[in-house]
Amino acid sequence: MDYKQFQLADDAQLGLYRAMLRPRMIEEKMLILLRQGRISKWFSGIGQEAIAVGVASALTQEEYILPMHRNLGVFTTRHIPLHRLFAQWQGKPGGFTNGRDRSFHFGTQAYKIIGMISHLGPQLGVADGIALAHKLRKEKRLTAVFTGEGATSEGDFHEALNVASVWDLPVLFCVENNGYGLSTPTKEQFSCAHIADKGIGYGMESHIIDGNNILEVYTKVDALCKDIRNNPRPVLLEFKTFRMRGHEEASGTKYVPQEMMDAWAAKDPLDNFESYLLSTGVLSKAEQETLRQEISTEIEENLKLAFEEEGVTFDESKELSEVYKKFDYKEVTPSIHKKNIRLVDAISDGLRGAMELHDNLVIMGQDVAEYGGVFKITDGFVEAFGKERVRNTPICESAIVSAAMGLSINGMKAVMEMQFADFASTGFNPIVNYLAKTHYRWGENADVVIRMPCGGGVAAGPFHSQTNEAWFTKTPGLKVAYPAFPSDAKGLLATAINDPNPVLFFEHKGLYRSIYEDVPTNNFTIPFGKANLLKTGNHITIVSYGAGVHWALEALSLHSSIEADLMDLRTLQPLDMESIYTSVRKTGKLIVLQEDSLFGGIASDIAANVMENCFESLDAPVKRVGSLETPIPFNAELERNYLAKSRFEKELLALIAY
Template sequence: MDFSNHNLTPDELKKLYVKMLKPRLIEEKMLILLRQGKISKWFSGIGQEAISVGVTLSLKQDEYILPMHRNLGVFTSKEVPLKRLFAQWQGKASGFTKGRDRSFHFGTQEYKIIGMISHLGPQLGVADGIALAHKIRKEQKVTAVFTGEGATSEGDFHEALNIASVWSLPVLFCIENNGYGLSTPVAEQYNCKDLADRGIGYGMESHIIDGNNIIEVYTQVSALAESIRKNPRPVLLEFKTFRMRGHEEASGTKYVPKSLMDAWSKKDPIENFKTYLLETGILTQQEIEHQEDLIKAEINQHLEIANAEAPIQSTIDNELADVYAAHDPNITAPKTNIKEEMRLVDAISLGLKQSMQKYENSIIMGQDIADYGGVFKITEGFLQLFGKDRVRNTPICESGIVSTAMGLSINGYKSIVEMQFADFVSSGFNPIVNYLAKVNYRWQQNADVVIRMPCGAGVGAGPFHSQTNEAWFTKTPGLKVIYPAFPYDAKGLLAAAIEDPNPVMFFEHKALYRSIRQEVPTDYYSLPIGEATVLRNGDDVSIITFGAGVHWAIECLDKMKSLSADLIDLRCLQPLDWNTIFESVKKTGKVLILQEDTKFGGIASDISATITENCFEYLDAPIARVSGLDTPVPFASELEENFLAKKRLVERLEKLIAY
């Protein structure tokens, strides 16, 4: 291993060695504690320290880095206090996640470290978002993100690289190619000689670096980082290294040929660099032993502090309090009484425009939303108003764009993502339910992201453009779900959603876009999230619904003149307005819940169960649910009509009243 090609001073060389030595000694101690049952799991980076340390030291202190399992050297090189790391691994309160997540599954704005989730891929898109924020603000900063060779097979990897390349984002994509994805060798993971070659397909500069040579890592990455700051662009780096221990300690390394293990053991980054420093007289054996003693003393001291900390205690209230980021909404009334008749689509467009005018740190992203104005023309004219930085056409990569939105939030922006159709959100499902929804609970980082969801049947669009899939998200803690039925509500609730620092799924029914009109204030205003409205008052039955169901219910009640009904428009599905629901049920004694979605597993089921648990003694009949058929949404108009709950509403309501 050649360490001679550099212009580093002796002090810099000593620093590199000590920075690598520290995570190695910590790991050796952790392996002892693991065998003693004092920590639950460990992902070893022994043999890969040069990559973590070299990359981290190449970055400035205020530049973000997104590490993975085997990047302890990132945390130690960023000078994260060991007592907090040890507390994190023991699930103690002074860690970074209040005991809610383990190992390196956390982030910290204080140290500009954004940790991974077990799904690996989404953090690459998060790096895109962080870098995009820097680029828009014209800050000369680079963002570094790590992945293993195994995760380069995930779609998120390819989406993130494509986004970064198309938008010329200043990201260092660092692949630690350590030979195995758990037990799967590289020969069974990809069919190209070098992963760096994948950069060619994305029009991206790429390099192969000896990941066990700290000089090569540090000097090459430092030069690239400085170049990227001046000329923003993504660069793909493949670090050739090897995993000397199991994927995690329980898996072992029996599947690795002994000859391969022996060959790589001779390439140990610390032992080889130590030999070089000793041979050149830059360090003496006595100095090395002194540094080891200092680090071991620090480890033991901080372990004592972490060990002395009492096991974490919590309450239900404490746990629930962190599911969402704290937010005290500032409900804004319109400044004037000027109103105009607007269609739902117009109200949403105006509300979106006014929110982007109010929040200069807001960005909207989506397919065809810029010059074309979106498939429903909601963002028509936005490009001229706000410019390309803030109104961004995206490639077809829902997962990567949701992750990018998360990165923008981390770096100070409000993100609005338009799904072309709500059905397509399935391609971005993972980062929504596993990153956005959980991030505040895990390490108190909010996700300031609104995802707009054009949804619903009744327009002859068939199985892939007609779903109303709110139940996918109402059951996921950490998301807010809004589903307005009227232009007035849509405009005010969209403003509230964009103001809210939490992730919001905002459903917009396509069949209502141009069929529903209402007088709407032309000024900016917002409405409280989580409050239902009672559209009609009566004593016979409570009809609870939302979206298109509201209009079906109104049509039904207009025909059934003798029926006295409470009609509740939920407007918001998470959080739900239980007080309004319970008050109505206690008054009428009969309940019909109407949803467009299929019946099994829909939100009507949970509303029904909760009413039963809380208002059973007030009920005079079994709760009725009216829903779409338990089939995909069909295309032909006759079939679609039969699918929709509207067809069965009157009959089911008459049966309930007669009970």
């Protein structure tokens, strides 16, 4: 291995050697503990230490780095206390996730490390968002993100590279090409000669680096980092290396030809560099032994601390209270000054007010800039706030959701517009597995609002008409708002953007330009989890949200003799069950109306809760009314009969007569 061509001071070479030796010795100890059953699982990075150490050493302590599960060298190079790492791997409170996640699935703002999730791809888009925040604040910093060659086949990889290239984001995309995705060799993963070649398609600078040569890794990455800080741009780096152990220890390496194992064993990054340092006199045998003894003592002392620590004690209230970041809601009362506007205008006004209030808020979405969005909600925003904060995106929902998460990690707020709520399916993974779970896992919030234009009645067919709130109300960690009136839309949107937690904000397209209301002109707020009682009566309780509220109002207008409590939920997570219970205990009857198809929707949970908590107050079975169990059709006649509105009046009268 050629080290001589890289000129580096002796003390710097010794520093890199120590930085590689430390994770290698920790791993060797972990493998012993694994065989003893004292830890549950291990993903080995033996043979790949030069990459993690070299990249982490080239970054400043203020620059974020997003490692994978084989990048122990990142964590040790950033000097995370070993007893905390050991506690993390044992699921102890002294780790970073309080036993809620394992291995390297955590982040820490103190060390500017953002760990992976098992789905791999989203962290690439998260790196984009972190880098975007640096760029917007004109900070000369970059972000490094790791992935393996296997994950370069995921759509998130391609989306993230494209976004970074289009936006000139200072991101180092570090791909560890270690030969196998679990047992699948690279020849069965991609056909191009080198992963670095994929950068060409995105107009991105790319390099191939010998991932087993620590001096090459550090020297080349360091030079790139210094240049990127002054000339922001993304760079794709392919590190050629090899995985010397199984994907995880239980899987073994029997699928690897022995001659390949032998060839790569001869290229061991630590052994070769150690021999080089000994041969040049930079390292002596005595210094080598002293260093190994120091690290061994450090490992044993920190293991003792971790093993002696008490385990996690289950506390139900603590578990439930830490799903969301605490939100200190501040009420801003509506002004007496009002103007009569449509729902679409109220949302636009609310967004504009939020952009004025929060100078760290960024709006992202397809066609949201000069075009103003397909519904013209952000029309004129570029002139008011500039293209840096009102950003057109490529068609890549997953990467943009992830980028929104990255903005939040780096101290900013994000509003993303899904052009249609239906398209959230292509961004589903980062919503339900990253945004929703991060605070519970390691205490980091997702200050992200995703606007979701939704709903039928406009003959838009199966892919532009769904009201898919139930996809998200099931997922702990997400909040869901679904206003039916312009005032509620404006006030709830302000609250959603103020809230540091992820919010799915549903906006019914059919109500955009058909519903008018006198709306306060100031930036007022409305609390989540408080339903609005629109009508009062003793005959029956009607619960709905979105367009269903207007269907219920229409039905009641045709039957003036029905005295009903009509409740508009406004938010579905949190859900105001207490107000529902109070009403049902008064009226004795409940009908729940939703536009979504019936099975598995919000009406089912409301009905179940009422049956469990108000059974003795009921004078009739709880009735649920929803749309047909089919995709939503395009033809107007088919759509009319699909929607729950066509059946609500009949079911309401039947329940009244029960």
